[in-house]
Amino acid sequence: LDATRHAYKLLLQGADTLDAAVAAVTLVEDDPNDTSVGYGGLPNEDGVVELDAAVMHGPTHRAGAVAALRNIRHAAQVARLVMEQTDHQLLVGEGALRFAVAQGFKEENLLTEKARKIWLYWRQTRGPSDDWLPPPLDKVDPEVRQYFERHTGTVHVACLNAAGEVSCVTSTSGLAFKIAGRVGDSPIVGAGLYADGQVGSCGSTGRGEANLAGLGSFLAVELMRGGASPLEAGLEVLRRVVKQTPARLLDEEGRPRFDLKYFLLAKDGRHAGVSMWLPARYAVTDANGSRLEEAAGLYHRPPKQ
Ligand code: ASP
Numbered sequence: 001l002d003a004t005r006h007a008y009k010l011l012l013q014g015a016d017t018l019d020a021a022v023a024a025v026t027l028v029e030d031d032p033n034d035t036s037v038g039y040g041g042l043p044n045e046d047g048v049v050e051l052d053a054a055v056m057h058g059p060t061h062r063a064g065a066v067a068a069l070r071n072i073r074h075a076a077q078v079a080r081l082v083m084e085q086t087d088h089q090l091l092v093g094e095g096a097l098r099f100a101v102a103q104g105f106k107e108e109n110l111l112t113e114k115a116r117k118i119w120l121y122w123r124q125t126r127g128p129s130d131d132w133l134p135p136p137l138d139k140v141d142p143e144v145r146q147y148f149e150r151h152t153g154t155v156h157v158a159c160l161n162a163a164g165e166v167s168c169v170t171s172t173s174g175l176a177f178k179i180a181g182r183v184g185d186s187p188i189v190g191a192g193l194y195a196d197g198q199v200g201s202c203g204s205t206g207r208g209e210a211n212l213a214g215l216g217s218f219l220a221v222e223l224m225r226g227g228a229s230p231l232e233a234g235l236e237v238l239r240r241v242v243k244q245t246p247a248r249l250l251d252e253e254g255r256p257r258f259d260l261k262y263f264l265l266a267k268d269g270r271h272a273g274v275s276m277w278l279p280a281r282y283a284v285t286d287a288n289g290s291r292l293e294e295a296a297g298l299y300h301r302p303p304k305q
Pocket of ligand 1 (some may be wrong): 036152153154172173174175183184185186204205206207208209
């Protein structure tokens with residue numbers, strides 16, 4: 001909510017839609033309590049935080065991205081500079097870091113104590129066939145206990161101004177405990193985000209591999225171009241993902257065992273959030289104020305006992 005509020009304020013002051021979206025995402029990247037984005041994000045399997053981010057500017061149809069970026073918390077700002085100040089679209093790993101340092105970004109350790117403890121507990125409890133032993137439960141920090149299940153998360157922000165211009169940004173620390181070097185959907189244009197100046201935008205969070213195979217954000221925008229509403233387009237993309245999901249990732253009722261969400265914004269201001277699993281919500285700020293709106297979706301999680 002704070003991020004969308006901030007972006008809206010900047011848009012009212014006349015900021016470019018991409019600048020407003022990057023500024024909103026920067027707030028989330030700075031938040032140490034968000035364990036899925038920027039500083040405080042959960043690390044890869046070696047305990048090292050690696051960030052993925054991308055930006056796309058609707059009016060010029062340009063994009064920039066970084067992947068597996070270490071030691072720099074504002075990955076979206078670096079992605080924006082890749083778009084603006086290079087002839088490339090995607091920089092990864094060591095090269096992305098060198099580019100960021102050349103642009104004046106400060107290197108720092110992105111692993112907070114909280115994220116280190118969550119990672120350590122995951123490492124200690126991976127299985128019986130290595131030399132790590134699970135710690136006694138009373139030695140596990142209560143903060144860590146809520147992360148016993150593998151968590152996902154990402155931030156996507158889309159901005160539309162009064163002139164009908166749209167841009168968007170996606171930033172993430174990716175799948176927690178991923179293999180080092182794994183790149184998800186977030187920095188891949190067409191998958192983690194897509195914006196078309198004539199139509200609107202879409203971005204995603206959730207299991208990146210499920211989205212990458214079908215380029216869900218590109219598909220969503222193309223469906224909107226063909227006349228679908230943001231809601232219809234989002235639900236159709238989710239249905240396609242289900243059809244393309246391998247059996248090992250489906251439950252006994254044929255439903256994906258993972259979550260995936262899309263956030264769609266049409267050039268005329270209509271928007272929707274869709275989620276494989278409900279309930280889910282997304283933040284909106286517009287002339288009617290800031291609020292969380294319910295996403296639509298395909299399946300309902302059983303209520304917690
Ligand atoms: N989509 C992100 C990725 O696959 C992770 C997430 O949103 O949870 O890297």
